[in-house]
Amino acid sequence: MPPKRHAASTTSATPSAPAPTPSPAVTPKLSSGPATLKTNASVAEIAQHVWQQYASTTPQRTLLLDAFMVFLVLVGGLQFLYCVLAGNYPFNAFLSGFGAAVGQFVLTASLRMQTSDGGSGSKPSSKGKNARFVDQEGEVQESTSHERAFADYIFGSLILHFFCINFIN
């Protein structure tokens, strides 16, 4: 029954979840990075700061995923540009190509979230005014294991590409 299986899955997931995440992931919010920031910095400075933080704290595997995502954005952007400039004649083909890029992008982003969250974005209800929504049982089973996340990723990608190939004409 669902509640029971719930309990089983959480107990099996929680020991395995911390084990493969020694990768430090991202530093928590207010902790100081390599360079501290002035209070009224310009937008460019903020961006600079973010970039430095990102480059210094992201683990290798996540960087790989990010590179793939950037590549997908480029592919999607290129197709969109073509569509705008040269017309959308094989519209099916454009849609499935663009859809494949977008879909793969969000799937990869999801995978990245599941594998690299050090608990940063995954506790939504711990910030002040939302605290009253926290129920008594507490939020459990937040993190899935990396293997499970990757299997899900493969599953989603298979469906996505099946649809795309079917739609491409």
Place this chain on the structure above:
Amino acid sequence: MAPSSLNVMLKGSSGRSTRGLLRVIILCTIAAAAVSSRLFSVIRFESIIHEFDPWFNFRATKYLIENGFYSFWDWFDDRTWHPLGRVTGGTLYPGLMVTSGVIYHILRLLTIPVDIRNICVLLAPGFSGLTALAMYLLTSEMSTSPSAGLLAAAFMGITPGYISRSVAGSYDNEAIAIFLLVFTFYLWIKAVKNGSIMWGALTALFYGYMVSAWGGYVFITNLIPLHVFVLLCMGRYSNRVYISYTTWYALGTLGSMQIPFVGFLPIRNSDHMSALGVFGLIQLVAFAEFIRTYLPGKEFQKLLTSMILLTVGLGFGGLVLLSVSGVIAPWSGRFYSLWDTGYAKIHIPIIASVSEHQPTAWPAFFFDLNFLIWLFPAGVFMCFQKLKDEHVFVVIYAVLASYFAGVMVRLMLTLTPIVCVAAALALSSILDSFLVASTPSSSSEAKEKPTAEDKSLRSTRKPVVGIYSFFSKSVVVGSVIVYLLLFVAHCTWVTSNAYSSPSVVLASKLPDGSQYIIDDYREAYYWLRQNTPDNAKIMAWWDYGYQIGGMADRPTLVDNNTWNNTHIATVGKAMSSREEVSYPILRQHDVDYVLVVFGGLLGYSGDDLNKFLWMVRIAEGIWPDEVKERDFFTARGEYRVDEEATPAMKNSLMYKMSYHNFQSLFPPGQAMDRVRGTKVPKESPQLNTLEEAFTSENWIVRLYKVKDLDNLGRDHSSAVAFDKGLKRKRATKHKGPRVLRTE
């Protein structure tokens, strides 16, 4: 099991498995009850396809079975919409037909030869059993109490609001679509809770199936983004929401575009734009959250506000620009009529003329949902108390669906699931509080409801007030049981009396109480099938198009698909004009027979004369100069068919066909129309260009053959006058009560 061993079995670890087993048994029983209560129509009448649309689905299913999937996909139907034809394969939702086709082939594989008609008739009850199971799963996600899920499943199984569209024989898209709707929502809740790609992808798959089955998929397309949007506004963004929503949207949109009828709509039509907008929004929010992990709060705020302003401005401007320039199709008419109930009446008479698009009357809510309708607000309130992500979903769904159900009768169907969920939540918390409040001694009835997390408000405020006494418990539980029993009785009564009529076959009671079956429709359709050439074109009002196609297997001019308003208006014009105007129209469209439905003899109120004003209105929409609605009302604004009927009315083809020879059934001057309750004129209307071909036993269906051009080149009226002048005697002899001339 003995009562002594009962206690042992319900406690501890073996108790859990016992409860699991009990739950399975209860669910199976509920599914069985859901199926069997839908079989009234089969028992009362026979295994027959009901109403109008199911006849088309049935015909399409037969085509699919005979010709295979690929030719079904490319099916061009030249036997409907006579001169035009219809690209049927590309303009239908194939989910229903494919489902029953698959079931048919699986049964064939298992060497169980079942007639395709029986599969079609029993598909809806079968799926209603599955709906009950899906409902259990959905409600179990909302509540920790296991009784809520079971109650919701039971409610869903027998509530008339759902039975109305899923009795045996009503082989319509809704039959499987409600199951898919509930199950998709279950998967969605599961996805939001777990935040895994797999659940999101499953949601998308079932969403795709739903798209292939029913046009109401737009409801899901808008509800899920709205849920996400509200979550975002409440500041409850999390990775789980991002993962499930983006997976669902990316896969689901591509999946929905696989259906030819939907095609590019998900990116063109404004109905789908909210999903796209929320998809873009959640990307931005996710990116903002990502940035936030690297930044202290103050700078982040600054960055965020500028970003939000920029994107909202850009997005809104872009949407307006695209809508104005016409890249995005305007909102569809049915959608407008959801917001402005008067819209359809003014602009699109064909939508307004369908009775299920009318606004809902208040008693209908109680009729369809009984006591669930007053438990519904209580359940919604309890969702506010907990308000986790899934409860937000229930609240949004409840608000939206109850608005829509008030606008259109048929959308009562989408309201029903959420009413069942909310009512089950409320009722289970009442039962849990009162059955298991103090001691397990009173738990002989409480064996399926072992937990009591939720106390009612009173009991938490004053925990020692005497709800623990046996008396108060028995009063509350007793009254709940009475309500439940009344509910069951009401559902059974409504199902057997209101929703189980096939409307192809009518039933009435004779004075001595015995049942009298009125089978005029099938009589007339069968006459057509037997006595007319295979490609004789039948003109009838569009309501009967699918039935003529399905039962008589003859080409029709218009049918219930209503894709071409002008063509329907042409038929309306032919029906509402003088014979001299109508005859050329009939000739131009190769019409061989004209079919009218006339209930005046029997008092059957759904006949063509009562629908006549819609024909006039629809025709007036296209030819405002030639057909005027005002001409059909008397000077005092009455719609009359007796001596004082207006000349336009008396000369219209519909009027003449309805009352042709009707007077000969009665003594002179006594002819009585029982539907409209008036006397009809003494003289039978003179038909010149048509001749009566067939009239069914109770005069419900009348068929007229369109005369060929006159041999001597006269016009028809003078030819008829000539015939009358010469052979007055034979003409009177012909005026029998029923003229069964078979050409």
